[in-house]
Every structure is written in structure tokens, then in C-alpha cells.
Amino acid sequence: MLHWIVFWITVGFLIYFSLNFRTYTRFNRALDRAGKERAEPVRHISVLIPARNEEHNIGDCLRSILHNKYPSFEVILMDDGSTDSTSQIAKGVNDPRLRVVRAPEKPAGWVGKNWACHQLSLEARHPILLFMDADTRLTPDALWRINALFTLTDADVLSGCPKQIPTSFLDRVLLPIMPLLPMATLPLFKIGDFRFVRSAIHGAFIVIRKDFYQKTGGYETIKGQWVDDAALNKVLVKRRSKTEMLDMTKIVSCRMYTSPKDTIEGFARSLYHELFGMVPLIIFLMAMLFLATIVPFLLLIFSRSVEQLALSLWAIGVITGIVWVSNRKYGFPWYSAFLLPLMFFTVAYTAYKSIQGSRKKNMTWKGRPITDERPSPR
Numbered sequence: 001m002l003h004w005i006v007f008w009i010t011v012g013f014l015i016y017f018s019l020n021f022r023t024y025t026r027f028n029r030a031l032d033r034a035g036k037e038r039a040e041p042v043r044h045i046s047v048l049i050p051a052r053n054e055e056h057n058i059g060d061c062l063r064s065i066l067h068n069k070y071p072s073f074e075v076i077l078m079d080d081g082s083t084d085s086t087s088q089i090a091k092g093v094n095d096p097r098l099r100v101v102r103a104p105e106k107p108a109g110w111v112g113k114n115w116a117c118h119q120l121s122l123e124a125r126h127p128i129l130l131f132m133d134a135d136t137r138l139t140p141d142a143l144w145r146i147n148a149l150f151t152l153t154d155a156d157v158l159s160g161c162p163k164q165i166p167t168s169f170l171d172r173v174l175l176p177i178m179p180l181l182p183m184a185t186l187p188l189f190k191i192g193d194f195r196f197v198r199s200a201i202h203g204a205f206i207v208i209r210k211d212f213y214q215k216t217g218g219y220e221t222i223k224g225q226w227v228d229d230a231a232l233n234k235v236l237v238k239r240r241s242k243t244e245m246l247d248m249t250k251i252v253s254c255r256m257y258t259s260p261k262d263t264i265e266g267f268a269r270s271l272y273h274e275l276f277g278m279v280p281l282i283i284f285l286m287a288m289l290f291l292a293t294i295v296p297f298l299l300l301i302f303s304r305s306v307e308q309l310a311l312s313l314w315a316i317g318v319i320t321g322i323v324w325v326s327n328r329k330y331g332f333p334w335y336s337a338f339l340l341p342l343m344f345f346t347v348a349y350t351a352y353k354s355i356q357g358s359r360k361k362n363m364t365w366k367g368r369p370i371t372d373e374r375p376s377p378r
Contacts, residue, residue: 003299003311010296010318016187017322023189024160025247025329027152032250034148035141043147045073046124046210047132050103050116052080054134055089056258061134062093070143076123077134078103080116086134099123110223117228118219121210129213133204135255136162142251146207149246156212156241159201160248163331165255170263172336174346175256176323177289178270179330184322188245200245201236203229205252215239249329268353282351289347292319293340 047065051058058077065075075098079087090100101123106115117131130146132138139145149158161179166172182188186200206229216239222231236243257263271282296319300312324337 003303003308006296006299006315007311010315013184014318014322017183019189020183020187021325024183024245027149028247028250030152031145031148034145035250038144039148039151041147041151042070042072043128043150044126045070045128045130045143045146046126047073047075047130047143048117048120048124049075049077049132049134050080050113050120051077051082051086051090051134052112052116053082053084054086055082055084057135057255058086059089059093060255061132061137062090062098064137064139065142066093066095066097067140068138068143069140070147072126073097073143074099074125076101076120078116078120078123080112081106111226111228114219114223114225114228118223121213121218124210127210129208129210131206131208132252133254136204137165137253137255139251139253145251149207149244153244154242155244156209157201157236157243158207158246159205159243160246160251161202161330162205162252162254163249163329165253166332167255167258168260168263170260170346171257172332173339173342174263174267174350176327176330176332176336177343177347180323180326182245183326186245201229201233201243202245202248203232204254205248206232212239212241216241247329249331253331264350264353267347267350271351271354279355282355286348286351289344293344297341 049058049061054061062075062077075095077090077098077100079090079100080103087100087102090098101119103116103119106112110118120131121129128146128150146158149155161182164171164175164179166175182200182202188200216235219228219232221235222228225231257266296312296315300309300316303309303312319340320337323340324334327334327336
């Protein structure tokens with residue numbers, strides 16, 4: 001009986017994922033043409049980068065943006081109190097399209113990134129705002145493709161998960177879960193219509209019309225919230241935005257960590273960051289991951305008939321196939337899809353680290369403590 005239950009769950013999940021994946025990638029062919037055709041109208045774009053202690057990333061980030069041959073854009077980097085050489089490296093990039101600005105002292109009640117992004121929005125001169133993290137990189141035709149997406153969708157907000165740049169074996173085991181989650185959980189094929197998901201964005205890469213941003217109040221409305229993308233989603237829903245969560249892997253990539261130690265600590269912080277230290281939610285996430293990555297293998301081991309064996313292999317094949325498709329899209333090697341049990345145990349360890357940090361209240365982000373205050377957006 002349990003084998004058949006898992007079978008029908010995986011059938012439903014396969015259909016659900018397929019609908020999401022088709023929606024997520026529906027403009028990919030048009031984006032390929034946009035990088036070559038470079039059609040009018042040309043929208044003026046402000047690329048806005050909040051940066052705190054990003055000396056290992058900021059040079060590559062800026063060079064990737066400035067390699068774009070787009071005719072009308074500016075780049076503004078907001079140095080958010082860095083204690084390393086982030087500012088010096090940025091100022092050493094000689095390009096008239098780049099401005100490096102030091103963030104004013106952060107007032108009480110503001111989270112660092114939200115304060116920096118708010119200041120960036122005040123500095124921006126152009127009608128399209130592209131907020132991107134310092135550990136991301138743009139492809140050479142990225143701005144042309146973003147320009148085309150506004151023509152294709154007439155959206156207020158564009159976002160999507162960046163393609164990943166893994167730097168260690170641990171990255172290849174652990175990080176595939178991050179871009180997989182939106183396609184596995186959010187009904188992207190009904191976004192904007194579905195009652196509970198009217199908007200979805202990824203905090204590392206957000207493109208928004210400036211007039212709409214100003215209408216929402218932007219980062220000022222979520223100034224004290226650590227989960228900036230989740231908080232912004234609520235604001236966008238309230239303002240009835242037209243948001244498109246799309247495949248951005250041909251536009252932006254991201255190198256999140258530089259060592260296995262950074263991966264573990266960074267993922268633990270991210271898990272805390274996304275779920276704000278809410279232990280029941282972290283445990284629920286682990287239970288769902290256990291169901292997807294461990295249970296099919298347990299069913300295979302304890303199969304007592306050919307039918308049960310076939311049903312178990314089906315479940316393993318569906319889950320592995322979905323992860324393989326996601327990994328191909330996001331830059332992970334093929335073998336990462338066959339490491340699902342190892343993924344579960346590494347995520348479980350980082351979840352433990354996250355819960356431990358939550359209870360001891362010693363979690364930090366970019367050298368700043370993460371508090372448990374959760375003010376609601378205005």
C-alpha cells in the first residue's frame with residue numbers, strides 16, 4: 001500500500017514540476033534571439049549593487065556588468081560599511097558608467113542590506129532598477145535580454161534564481177536544493193492568479209520599474225526585516241504587481257561560497273535567514289526532504305515483490321530525473337542528481353547548525369548579528 005501511495009505522489013509531483021518548468025522557461029528562445037537582435041525600444045537601466053566585505057567577488061561582478069554592450073545603463077555600488085578592500089577594488093575599475101558610493105550610517109531599526117538598497121534607489125537615475133548581489137555575475141548580453149523581457153511581459157517586476165557556480169564538492173551536494181525549491185513548491189504556472197502566491201522573487205536578482213518601486217515604498221517598507229525577498233513579496237502582492245519569476249540562468253550566475261566551511265556556515269545562515277530561525281518550519285522542511293530523498297530508497301530496500309520493486313524504482317527515477325533537470329539548468333554536474341541521500345544528511349547537518357545558532361542567538365550575517373525582531377511591512 002505504501003509503495004502505491006508514493007507512486008501516485010510522484011506522478012502528481014512530476015506533472016506539477018513539468019507545468020512549473022514549462023512556465024519558468026517559456027521565454028528562453030526569445031531571450032536567445034534578444035541577445036543577437038537587440039531590438040528597440042532601449043530602456044535605461046540602473047544596476048544597483050549593495051556590497052559589504054565582498055573583496056573576493058566585487059571585481060568579477062563589476063567586470064561582468066561593464067562587459068555588456070548595452071547602450072544606456074549606469075552601475076552604482078553602495079559600500080555598506082566594508083572593513084576589507086571592497087571599496088578600493090571597486091574604485092580601481094576605471095569606467096565612467098560606474099559610481100562607488102559609501103552608505104550613510106545605518107539608522108536604528110534598519111537591516112544593512114535593506115538600508116543599502118534603499119540608498120541605491122535614491123541614487124538611481126534611470127527608470128529600470130536592477131538590484132543584484134555582489135556575488136552575482138551578468139552574462140555579456142544580459143541587459144539586452146532584460147530589456148526584451150519587459151517588452152515580452154510588460155511586467156512590473158522580473159526575478160529568477162541565478163545559475164550557480166559551485167566551488168567545492170560540498171557545493172555540488174548541498175546547493176542544488178536551493179534553485180530546486182521554487183520549482184518544486186511554488187505554483188509558478190498560476191502565479192498572479194493563485195490565491196496564496198501572487199508574487200515570487202529571488203533576493204539576489206530583482207528588476208523593477210522605478211515608478212512602481214516608488215509606489216510600493218520599496219525597501220523602506222521592509223527596513224527591519226532580514227528576509228528581504230519574502231517581505232518584498234508581501235508588499236508586491238498588496239500593490240497588485242505583475243511579477244514574472246523566470247529562468248534567469250542565461251542572464252545571471254552566482255558564486256555564493258569559496259570553501260566548504262563557508263558553504264556550511266553560509267547555508268546555515270541562509271536557512272535561518274529564509275525561515276527566520278523558526279524551528280518548526282525547519283523541521284517540517286527536513287521532513288519533506290526526507291520523504292523525497294530517503295523514503296524511496298528505503299522502499300526499494302524493503303520491497304518484497306516485483307511490483308514493489310518496480311514502484312520503488314519509479315519513485316527514485318522521478319525524483320532523480322527532476323533533480324537532474326534542475327541541476328543541468330543551474331550549473332551543477334550530472335552526478336549531483338545521484339547523491340540525494342548525501343544531500344539530505346548534509347542539509348540535516350546545516351539545519352542543526354541553524355537551529356543551534358537560533359537558540360544561542362549567535363547567528364550573524366556579513367559581520368552583523370541577526371535579531372529575532374519581525375516587524376510587518378507597512
